[in-house]
Amino acid sequence: EALSKAIAKAAAPAKKGATGKADLLAKKVGLGLGMSKAPPSSVKMPSTKATSAKSLVAPAPSAASALPAPSSSRTSVIGSSRKLLGLDAQGSNNTSSARSSASASVSEKALPIPDASLKLFAGYLTKKGEGVFASSQHRWFVLYRTAEIHYFDGEAVNASTHKGAISLEGVRHADITRVKPGTNDYSFTINTPRRKWQLKAASKPDYDGWNEALRELLEAS
Numbered sequence: 212e213a214l215s216k217a218i219a220k221a222a223a224p225a226k227k228g229a230t231g232k233a234d235l236l237a238k239k240v241g242l243g244l245g246m247s248k249a250p251p252s253s254v255k256m257p258s259t260k261a262t263s264a265k266s267l268v269a270p271a272p273s274a275a276s277a278l279p280a281p282s283s284s285r286t287s288v289i290g291s292s293r294k295l296l297g298l299d300a301q302g303s304n305n306t307s308s309a310r311s312s313a314s315a316s317v318s319e320k321a322l323p324i325p326d327a328s329l330k331l332f333a334g335y336l337t338k339k340g341e342g343v344f345a346s347s348q349h350r351w352f353v354l355y356r357t358a359e360i361h362y363f364d365g366e367a368v369n370a371s372t373h374k375g376a377i378s379l380e381g382v383r384h385a386d387i388t389r390v391k392p393g394t395n396d397y398s399f400t401i402n403t404p405r406r407k408w409q410l411k412a413a414s415k416p417d418y419d420g421w422n423e424a425l426r427e428l429l430e431a432s
Contacts, residue, residue, distance in 0.1 A: 322376040324368065324369075325356075325361075331354045331424055332354040332421065333351065333354065335417075336349075336421070337350075351365055358378070377403065381403070381404050382401065384425060384430055386401065387402075387429075397412040397415060398410070
């Protein structure tokens with residue numbers, strides 16, 4: 212019995228020490244768990260949520276800055292386009308003139324061919340068309356006492372060869388002018404109320420013949 216008490220007394224301090232160490236370890240673990248769950252109120256963690264939100268939101272542009280600035284190159288391109296497309300004032304006038312000339316040619320072409328007994332003079336002339344790209348055509352012209360000049364494709368005078376007519380109504384001899392007097396160029400113009408006709412004789416005798424025939428007709432009327 213005495214031996215049993217001695218053994219129990221010797222084992223008691225060791226058990227107490229082990230228990231003390233276990234309690235100390237539990238306290239340390241509990242303190243660590245407490246820190247991970249809720250930090251002390253005195254410790255302030257940096258907040259990045261508000262900063263990130265502010266940096267992601269861009270300032271809205273003002274109404275004045277949203278409008279595009281006027282471009283001078285755009286105006287110049289439009290001006291060039293207007294000029295290239297013939298929308299300027301001069302191009303409009305040229306277009307109107309070409310249309311009126313075309314209408315005059317159509318109406319004068321519809322004039323009937325006068326009777327052969329009314330023929331006053333005839334001969335070949337070169338007729339220059341109107342416009343930049345107009346071509347010149349060699350036609351047989353016939354002057355009639357009806358104050359009309361009809362031209363044909365060849366010397367055969369009929370409806371199938373008839374190409375057009377020049378009405379001399381309201382025309383005076385002064386309205387017929389030579390383009391380059393004093394030269395070997397025998398071009399001349401006839402200014403009618405509807406159109407300016409550009410004709411050319413092949414030689415001086417041809418030009419003189421036309422000039423005298425037109426003078427006789429226009430001064431007599």
